[in-house]
Amino acid sequence: MSGNKGLLKSSVAKKVVMGLTGLFLITFLIVHAGVNALVFLNDGGQAYLKAASFMGTNPLIRAMEIVLVLGLLIHIIDGIMITAQNRKARPIAYHGKGASANSTWYSRSMGILGLLLLLFLIIHSAHFWIPNRSNQFATGHEIDLYERMKFIFSHIWVVGIYVGGCIALAFHLLHGFKSAFQSLGLNHSKYNPMIKTVGMLFAILCPLLFALMPISMYFGFIQ
């Protein structure tokens, strides 16, 4: 089998792609969380809107947005392929249940968590990204995302969905962060503890930050 064909087709390559796109999506999360966190300045959304408008109009960022969507799509398709193949690899399930003794439930449920995240992402996009971009396309102007946030997050069930999405994200990251390093072969006993700690902190703090926005808005901590 030739090397290049191997890279595209092989199971190891799929993991590598998963890891790379995963890490790339993590960088997006960082930016996204960073921009959104500006709402906690509680300045009526001024700083936040400035940043959001920069993100929404800067040509470079807009170009990156396409890459982001592509990255997300690859991450999803790769994930579907991996999951489908994994199911085929064990046609008959076990009766005995003991997996909790050897691995965490969320590490075994990345596909399900990913699916939940995808559903959440559709809802989330329908709330903000799609209306904003279509408005931009139609009028050339962005909508007032801050006002929109306040409106969307005035319903408790929406807040519930967002908190749920953030919890799914937390568990997805809890495994995904360190897993990406492992897939890329970046495993070294000297640095593993650091990767593990950073990954855990990120997996908890980033979704927490996200979840705090709808919660704060709903309860009126942010005006």
Add this chain to the structure above:
Amino acid sequence: MSSGNMNLTLKIWRQKNASTAGKLITYQVADISPDMSFLEMIDVLNEQLIQKGEEPVAFDHDCREGICGMCSLYINGRPHGPKYGITTCQLHMRSFNHGDTIIIEPWRAKAFPVVKDLVVDRSAFDRIIAKGGFISVNTGSAKDANNIPIPKQNADEAFEAAACIGCGACVAACANGSAMLFVSAKVSQLTLLPQGKPERKERVLNMVGQMDAEGFGNCSNTGACEAECPKGISIENIARMNREFLVASLTKKEPKNSGGGAM
């Protein structure tokens, strides 16, 4: 942990052969000594079945001292049973209690088809090794052994990877039925040693290729393999193999004419 003799309920997977469906059948065994090994407990059941004129439970086993890798039972949802770091044959009944129900199943993976009852076909592992789990050196062509000094740490790490007994518990434990730990252990052992360097690229590409062709699942780094490996093989080996694979895929030139095991 039990000290007195015990009675147990066993639910054992019975399957006549590869082409018929199987199911769990319930059996009772009595007066099991805590000093028995798990396999000796099944011996007792089998003796009982033979006395009744029924067919004994077929299971793989040979050395019964934890090194041949032949025994392969999935006990109460875990390969080699409830303890870490041992094979089924080393599991002793003192790990169970009077009145316990024990579910015993074969390894489950598409690449490990059931042959009969608890016996599965693991020849996929041999085929993977045949693709590159070796150093191409013919008998008689070796230099003096001390001509190649190897740092103790590398030798020890290679040894730790080489300790794999090929039992397949990693595949059985993995939620995805992946054989990455097995394959990476061999790739690691040979990569860590200077003797293995010349063939490192072909080796990793060919072995991973065969692994995929056998129908094993994809690794998703759950770490179940490492936790259940009776020899404690580390998933660091998987990371090493990922690295080796990446480098080999990106840098390996197409051979002008394929010879050796590079097909």
Add this chain to the structure above:
Amino acid sequence: MSVLDSKIPEGPLDQKWTTYRSTVPLVNPANKRNLEIVVVGSGLAGSSAAATLAEMGYKVKVFCFQDSPRRAHSIAAQGGVNAAKNYQNDGDSIFRLFYDTIKGGDYRAREANVHRLSEVSGNIIDQCVAQGVPLAREYGGLLSNRSFGGTQVQRTFYAAGQTGQQLLLGAYSALQRQIGLGNVQMFARHEMLELVTIDGVARGIIARNLITGELEKHFGHAVLLCTGGYGNVFFLSTNAMGSNVTAAWKANKKGAFFANPCYTQIHPTCIPVSGDHQSKLTLMSESLRNDGRIWVPKKKEDAEELRSGKKKPSDIAEDDRDYYLERRYPAFGNLVPRDVASRAAKERCDAGFGVNATGQAVFLDFQFNMKEKYGRAEATKKGISNPTDAQLKALGKDVVKEKYGNLFDMYKQITGVDPYEEPMQIYPAVHYTMGGLWVDYNLMTTIPGLYALGEANFSDHGANRLGASALMQGLADGYFVIPYTIGAYLSTEVSRMSAEKGKSDSIDKLKTQHPAFDAALQNTQAQIHKLLSIKGTKSVDYFHKKLGKVMWDKCGMARNAEGLKVAIKEIQAIRDEFWKEVRVTGEANELNLELEKAGRVADFLELGELMCMDALQRNESCGGHFREEYQTEEGEAQRDDAHFSFVAAWENKGNGQFELHKENLEFKAIKVAQRSYK
């Protein structure tokens, strides 16, 4: 009277092999491709032979009963592999290894074979290292050695307590490489059930596909039996459950003489039997004797209280302990050869000093060396001037863990006792069989074209094998001996083939179509049918256990004429009962583990009798064969060189009749002496 020609080359001992190699006929590469070799067994000898012969260009077929060639029982060898490399500069040499092996074998091995073994021992290490076998190393990157029972130099190479595993996986990967290249055809889960001979020459085998039950015919210009030893005749042994004598026994029935069947090695350091349920015994590596001291109490009262659980080992004061090996053999102490250590343990237990509930165990105690040897050395290294007892123990424990950790864990796993805290309990168990098919210098049996390698032959260990020599012999035979010696025979096959080229009914044209194959297949089928049709009331294991008990009691560590005669009668009775009462469940055309076992036990039931006959005719004690009538006043083995310096090779005349043939042993290079380890 002798029909045995050992074909030892002429010339001085240390030149024989070199001369032989440069004069043995060669087979040209084009002819090699037309020559098929059947290798039965995939352990060290089988895998190494198959891989090497395939590399040379022969067409090879390999058979093993396990699901993969990697599972052969060589894998369980723990301690190490000897080689006369003299890397430690402690005065080792080819001659010294040769001398130690002959002496260790109690002067009952063939000089020329042992010298050759010793000569190629170094090549084995080179070959294995080149294959990527991760043998233990020192910090400088060079190979590490340790000492082993019965020697005073450090010549044992090792890979933790898994040397056999690592060496086998090395040979296995060489074999897999040849399989991948299409030079070897592998038949796993196949068991050889019959040897096919045509005009007295080995031409192939009948093998049962253990999955489908189908009987298959396989042709070979030569057949190599690398099928290991027959220790499982005792039911309880350290052998794997599937280890059996069937291949060798079928060969014996077809005319291959069986040599020295009574030479059984009883390994001194095994975990004692815990109850009737026991299915096998587990070895604790002999290397433990480097640091463990063997003792029993001096006073019988103490032993009794240990047995009943009233006292713990730590309750016995130092002065009340009898370190009997150190007492009896001050020069070698705990490192005396296996047979000596085993008998000494039996002597103490028989005298009433055994320490476990069954009275069949002695202590192997690490406390002293843990504290005084390693603990103190570590304390000095660390500059602790007045270490406390606890400090010494903690420091020493780390060293012991590093050296033997896996063995200690295994012991704890099996017994539930922590050997860092309490001494291990050990007792001798059947471990290795020095006897086997008689072979000449070429490793060929008395059937032309049939070879026996490794433990399956008898040639190198005499009446007792030294530690770490089994791996050496298996690999020597496979990698470095057979590839040369087989040429001597196959070159004659080439001539025969070209002479018979035009004949339509030549063996090479007919191959498995030859009527001899059908006849052999029908024989095998008949035996299977017979086993299945008895439908008696007792399981195969019942008979195996019964045979094992007779063998252990009467043909085990100590034998006497009276007992052996009784044993022969008893075995005959068990055999009769077996063929009337055995119950083999299942069918012939499926995976049927009971049927497999039944066939093996049927052969053990015949071999067991021959072992007793052999032990009975050998009116002396030597190595693993200890006849109570022949011992010195101090209870040491007493050889009778004047009458028994020969190899006993038994010809199977059918119907339980055997004829003894003798190969006289001549010792020219060394002086035969009373073996002393005092």
